[in-house]
Amino acid sequence: MPTPMPQPDGRENYLNKHYGVWSWLLTTDHKRIALLYLISITFFFFIGGFFALLIRLELLTPAGDLVQADTYNKLFSMHGIVMIFFFLVPSIPAVLGNFLVPLMIGAKDLAFPRINLLSWYLYIIGGALMVHCMLTGGVDTGWTFYAPFSTNFSNTKVVEAGIAVFIAGFSSILTGLNFVVTIHRMRAPGMTWSRLPLFIWAHYATSIIQLLGTPVLAITLTLVAAERALHLGIFDPKLGGDPILFQHLFWFYSHPAVYIMILPAMGVVTEIIACFSRKRIFGYSFVAFSSIAIAVFGFLVWAHHMFVAGTSVYAALVFSLLSYAVAVPSAIKVFNWTATLYKGSIHYDAPMLYAFGFLGLFTIGGLTGLFLAALGIDVHVTDTYFVVAHFHYIMVGGAVMGYLGGMHFWWPKISGKLYPEGWARLAALIVFIGFNLTFFPQFLLGYLGMPRRYYDYSHMPEFQVLNVLSTAGATVLGVGYLLPMIYFLWSMRYGKPASDNPWNAAGLEWQTASPPTTFNFEQEPVVTWEAYNYDELDAPHNDAPHSEEVPVAR
Amino acid sequence: MPDSSATGLHAEAHDPALLHHFAEPQQQRDAASLGMWVFLATEVMFFGGLFLAYLVYRLKYFGDFGAASKTLDVRLGATNTAVLICSSLTVVLAVWAAQTARRTLLIGSLGLTMILGLVFLGIKGVEYNDKFVEHHVPGASFSFEKVPIPGHPRQYSDPRHAQLFFSLYFVMTGLHALHMIIGLGIFLWLLTMAWKGRFTPEWHTPVEIGGLYWHFVDIIWIYLFPLLYLIDRHP
Numbered sequence: 001m002p003t004p005m006p007q008p009d010g011r012e013n014y015l016n017k018h019y020g021v022w023s024w025l026l027t028t029d030h031k032r033i034a035l036l037y038l039i040s041i042t043f044f045f046f047i048g049g050f051f052a053l054l055i056r057l058e059l060l061t062p063a064g065d066l067v068q069a070d071t072y073n074k075l076f077s078m079h080g081i082v083m084i085f086f087f088l089v090p091s092i093p094a095v096l097g098n099f100l101v102p103l104m105i106g107a108k109d110l111a112f113p114r115i116n117l118l119s120w121y122l123y124i125i126g127g128a129l130m131v132h133c134m135l136t137g138g139v140d141t142g143w144t145f146y147a148p149f150s151t152n153f154s155n156t157k158v159v160e161a162g163i164a165v166f167i168a169g170f171s172s173i174l175t176g177l178n179f180v181v182t183i184h185r186m187r188a189p190g191m192t193w194s195r196l197p198l199f200i201w202a203h204y205a206t207s208i209i210q211l212l213g214t215p216v217l218a219i220t221l222t223l224v225a226a227e228r229a230l231h232l233g234i235f236d237p238k239l240g241g242d243p244i245l246f247q248h249l250f251w252f253y254s255h256p257a258v259y260i261m262i263l264p265a266m267g268v269v270t271e272i273i274a275c276f277s278r279k280r281i282f283g284y285s286f287v288a289f290s291s292i293a294i295a296v297f298g299f300l301v302w303a304h305h306m307f308v309a310g311t312s313v314y315a316a317l318v319f320s321l322l323s324y325a326v327a328v329p330s331a332i333k334v335f336n337w338t339a340t341l342y343k344g345s346i347h348y349d350a351p352m353l354y355a356f357g358f359l360g361l362f363t364i365g366g367l368t369g370l371f372l373a374a375l376g377i378d379v380h381v382t383d384t385y386f387v388v389a390h391f392h393y394i395m396v397g398g399a400v401m402g403y404l405g406g407m408h409f410w411w412p413k414i415s416g417k418l419y420p421e422g423w424a425r426l427a428a429l430i431v432f433i434g435f436n437l438t439f440f441p442q443f444l445l446g447y448l449g450m451p452r453r454y455y456d457y458s459h460m461p462e463f464q465v466l467n468v469l470s471t472a473g474a475t476v477l478g479v480g481y482l483l484p485m486i487y488f489l490w491s492m493r494y495g496k497p498a499s500d501n502p503w504n505a506a507g508l509e510w511q512t513a514s515p516p517t518t519f520n521f522e523q524e525p526v527v528t529w530e531a532y533n534y535d536e537l538d539a540p541h542n543d544a545p546h547s548e549e550v551p552v553a554r
Numbered sequence: 555m556p557d558s559s560a561t562g563l564h565a566e567a568h569d570p571a572l573l574h575h576f577a578e579p580q581q582q583r584d585a586a587s588l589g590m591w592v593f594l595a596t597e598v599m600f601f602g603g604l605f606l607a608y609l610v611y612r613l614k615y616f617g618d619f620g621a622a623s624k625t626l627d628v629r630l631g632a633t634n635t636a637v638l639i640c641s642s643l644t645v646v647l648a649v650w651a652a653q654t655a656r657r658t659l660l661i662g663s664l665g666l667t668m669i670l671g672l673v674f675l676g677i678k679g680v681e682y683n684d685k686f687v688e689h690h691v692p693g694a695s696f697s698f699e700k701v702p703i704p705g706h707p708r709q710y711s712d713p714r715h716a717q718l719f720f721s722l723y724f725v726m727t728g729l730h731a732l733h734m735i736i737g738l739g740i741f742l743w744l745l746t747m748a749w750k751g752r753f754t755p756e757w758h759t760p761v762e763i764g765g766l767y768w769h770f771v772d773i774i775w776i777y778l779f780p781l782l783y784l785i786d787r788h789p
């Protein structure tokens with residue numbers, strides 16, 4: 001159980017130092033910007049969730065009776081666009097990363113605080129444009145914007161949605177740029193690369209993907225917009241263009257984008273597992289470099305989304321092989337987490353429950369990814385619910401579980417308050433059950449042949465049982481997501497004050513106040529210990545170097 | 555900023571240009587410089603998508619691209635290349651002037667860079683106008699004569715494929731020109747700062763990283779020029 005503060009005190013911190021709307025809207029404090037992001041992405045999460053709810057309601061019955069076909073196309077398109085570009089990509093980096101990267105490396109702020117604020121404003125501008133697009137007709141191309149449908153045929157607001165994603169992408173690039181420079185240049189004295197928390201390594205790898213992948217999406221969407229406006233012909237087969245080129249460019253970003261979503265969650269889970277096993281992480285350097293390996297290999301597998309698009313069989317073989325290769329660093333992480341748990345002193349607090357959920361769901365998502373990397377199986381299940389189930393296991397089962405786990409783990413640091421532990425454990429359980437009930441039936445549906453993106457399956461009424469299970473699960477999952485929002489808000493007013501280090505965790509972020517002061521540390525910390533020194537922390541006569549902060553001039 | 559204590563400087567900070575969250579000026583300079591290099595890496599990927607599209611269609615429609623490329627005015631293109639190379643020189647001079655506290659040279663080099671940038675854009679405008687007059691702008695009024703493909707006397711170029719060349723020509727040079735315009739904006743700001751005497755040998759990071767950006771935009775042109783103008787020129 002987390003330790004509460006002995007008695008509440010009125011210390012100055014980043015939350016109470018300044019008041020008023022402008023002190024938030026013009027802040028350059030990374031912690032306040034993280035909270036701005038938290039509010040905005042939560043808003044988009046529930047918009048995306050609303051679309052998901054409508055999709056699931058439509059599929060409750062085999063007939064297309066709730067919405068019309070065109071509406072359904074818009075629902076799944078906007079569900080995908082909102083959830084990926086406006087929730088998942090910024091989720092952990094822009095909220096937890098923004099809050100924690102400077103704290104974990106002992107810096108006062110990110111390297112470019114004003115660019116950090118700019119990235120939030122860009123996100124808001126992109127988001128506002130997306131909301132406008134949704135309210136005035138929406139977009140029906142799927143989140144993938146495939147040409148030539150998006151360029152020549154769709155009568156919906158493709159350009160506006162494309163510009164919204166472009167701007168949100170720029171915001172994501174600026175976040176990545178800030179992290180890379182901060183991690184290189186702002187580490188506290190003694191914080192060597194091999195002493196960095198693995199959360200930082202994960203964010204470093206994520207930032208590399210954001211920096212090198214997102215611009216390619218930007219130019220692709222620019223070309224789609226230009227194509228629609230000026231009929232250039234670059235993706236138009238009638239004019240000699242090639243729609244497959246669009247797919248190559250799109251997936252060159254959008255496959256690595258999966259790792260933008262999952263790598264930060266892996267970083268979160270690493271921190272949680274070490275803390276609640278009370279052990280140093282097993283194989284530190286393997287976990288660290290597997291993040292980099294995922295970032296590098298992730299760029300070399302994009303064409304496995306195109307096995308049925310007419311790519312050459314030799315290219316398909318190579319991309320299939322490389323897709324297997326990217327599973328290796330992911331598996332290294334899972335084995336190292338498991339080895340960390342082995343003989344650990346395991347505590348079942350709420351963050352750890354989410355981490356366990358992540359471990360199971362990510363493993364299922366990853367293994368079914370291997371099915372899809374195999375050419376024969378991929379051809380059989382392409383564009384079926386098997387694919388839908390697979391990537392939801394990775395993105396929702398993996399990334400969102402990691403995000404929620406991280407929110408629980410660091411909530412005492414962010415808010416200075418403890419959330420109700422019993423409710424939190426209950427919510428973790430509900431999310432896990434609801435998730436599996438929603439998405440496991442979809443594996444079966446897909447394997448039996450139900451295509452994705454169909455709103456009417458009345459010719460196949462035998463699919464209804466599994467679809468009803470999935471819709472029921474989605475309802476449970478929705479409750480599971482609402483609960484944390486409610487008790488986090490409740491705890492801000494009524495929660496017990498948290499101590500500086502409620503989990504007795506390692507890491508610089510726990511050595512400062514909860515919530516931290518504006519400049520994070522009273523004095524610049526000097527690091528003389530390795531990451532995850534839980535054996536020192538838990539030693540009977542603990543006067544570990546952690547408790548002191550040595551002032552030095554550099 | 556409404557609250558200088560949260561966003562501005564430490565009370566005890568000595569150097570007014572040193573932001574509160576850096577320990578020393580060197581760290582701040584390194585961060586800014588690394589930030590610009592990283593940003594330029596994203597720019598390489600941004601233009602990379604276009605270069606890929608160019609590569610695909612150049613290989614697919616080899617002769618058509620050659621025929622279409624020949625209609626560009628190589629003298630204007632070469633002049634623009636020379637103009638940009640000269641502007642890179644003036645940028646280097648500006649950085650050196652800032653390092654060695656030569657204010658007049660700094661202002662002169664920045665101004666000259668901007669003039670060269672404007673000359674480039676002017677020439678580009680003339681070229682665009684020529685293409686417009688010749689109906690080489692992709693779209694409904696596009697027309698391109700069926701000319702024999704060089705080296706294949708009985709094959710004729712396909713106007714649709716020539717249009718693809720001009721599509722790429724306008725997107726690539728258009729995005730490059732947009733970067734030039736942004737660069738001119740940056741240099742206008744640098745010029746104002748230099749005029750006010752804000753740059754010192756200790757602090758002139760904006761000149762350095764603004765210069766990096768300018769060099770990058772030049773280098774993009776160095777690749778665009780041969781790919782667009784020179785692919786089918788023979789002595």
